[in-house]
Amino acid sequence: MNPHDRVPVVLVSGIADAPMSTVTAALQWDLPTAVAVRHEIDPAREVLIRTVSDADGLIDRVEIDVAHACVSCAIREDVVPTLERLAATGSWEAIIAHLPVSAEATQVCRVLGYQPDAAPHLRIAAALVALEGSTLRTDLLGDDLLVERGLPVRDDDLRGVAETASAMVEYADLVIAHDLDDDGRDLLAAIARPDARVAGSASEVDARVLLPGVHRHDHSEDWVQAVRRGPLPTRTDGKAWVLDFSSERPFHPERLQQRIEALGRGHRRSRGCFWLPSRPTQVCRWDGAGGMVSIGPEHVWDEAGPLTRIVIVGVDDDREKLAEAFHSCLLTDAELAERGRYWEVASDGLEPWLGPVRGGIGIQEWS
Incomplete structure (x- = not known):
């Protein structure tokens, strides 16, 4: 028809x-x-x-x-x-x-x-x-x-x-x-x-x-979609704000667990994606609203490679605290120099939400 x-x-x-x-x-x-x-x-x-x-x-x-x-x-x-x-x-x-x-x-x-x-x-x-x-x-x-x-x-x-x-x-x-x-x-x-x-x-x-x-x-x-690579519209006025946090760096697994409440709590809407050095091929979804956050596995990264990007909408005055929380979860220059972007580990502590670590399969795709 x-x-x-x-x-x-x-x-x-x-x-x-x-x-x-x-x-x-x-x-x-x-x-x-x-x-x-x-x-x-x-x-x-x-x-x-x-x-x-x-x-x-x-x-x-x-x-x-x-x-x-x-x-x-x-x-x-x-x-x-x-x-x-x-x-x-x-x-x-x-x-x-x-x-x-x-x-x-x-x-x-x-x-x-x-x-x-x-x-x-x-x-x-x-x-x-x-x-x-x-x-x-x-x-x-x-x-x-x-x-x-x-x-x-x-x-x-x-x-x-x-x-x-x-x-x-x-x-x-x-x-x-x-x-x-x-x-x-x-x-x-x-x-x-x-x-x-x-x-x-x-x-x-x-x-x-x-x-x-x-x-x-x-x-x-x-x-x-959890993974969005294009630019967002620019907002110049109004009480509601949009924070677009984006980086090519992964989150540190341990610091993410320590700071997830600081990044996800509060009366806000947040969503996006992140990646971890312990599971470089896995897209990790971030979905939060009203102080509740869920993270989970999506598929694998496309040919453009991994991305950490979380967009947060809110109306309160905590934007600086959110920026600090996001950036504190990313791998530092020292950590990148010492361990690199891809880690071979048996566990990263996030298995209950993201499933088992798979031994760094596919590292060569972005080396």
Whole structure:
């Protein structure tokens, strides 16, 4: 099927039902020939609830028992198959997909981006995030967990609100935050992709403009990758700041463990990549928000070689302390002279997060 003949889908994600429902209703009003499909998770009953409606009213509402009432299961088992089934009927001009609360559009887009045969009758036209402007700073930089907000997630879902909401904003083509003030708009501009649009209400957006397709999968993926080599936009004003720490040097494994709290704590958003002399071929991911930081293994470095780069967004006054923490983790001139950039070690203390050290395989690639 020609991509232009596929049914456009507008994805609506968020961390609270009220702003998401408001945006979904506004999209339905602007697109009377569209169908809306809403997915909700009831983790207590382990049930996924699907509601389908259009301008003529309710079409279908079913409850589906799922073995694990989680976001990933919902997307895999029903969200994508339902969107494809509705698109294949050819009955509607577009589909509005109200995702489960805390479900990221990234999960849907990657299924369709990497497995296009899974849904040959549809295309993602826009990834939209609906948030509440009055709580924006706490939602994007605070230390609440999803379970602490009483959101419909499993008790063992330990994701933070800030890491979830910030990741949504970073991937989005459009962010709508109701009652948005200047400080909130500034914070969103610091976190969001540079060409993403930010609006203070659904009334500011003409939904029909979204249907030709403002979402570009590769473009969105490039922005949210752990390894980013290109320059970031320059920010010259506003309360929110962006620190772009970058070096060709690796982190010292021991000092990283000692200083990770200093670099990652606080009400900020941080993400990027780093490398270690003890594992020179391994891309190490850094992902932090609201004082919580996770590090983990990615793939191997590409032909451009290893890079340490962490970008931090914040609104406090600790920028000098963060700079000191970052630079203190890097190998010093003396250490480079004594041991070099690549170490042959049996252990570096980071195995619980990064897996086993692999003996410096691939050192010759950057010697």
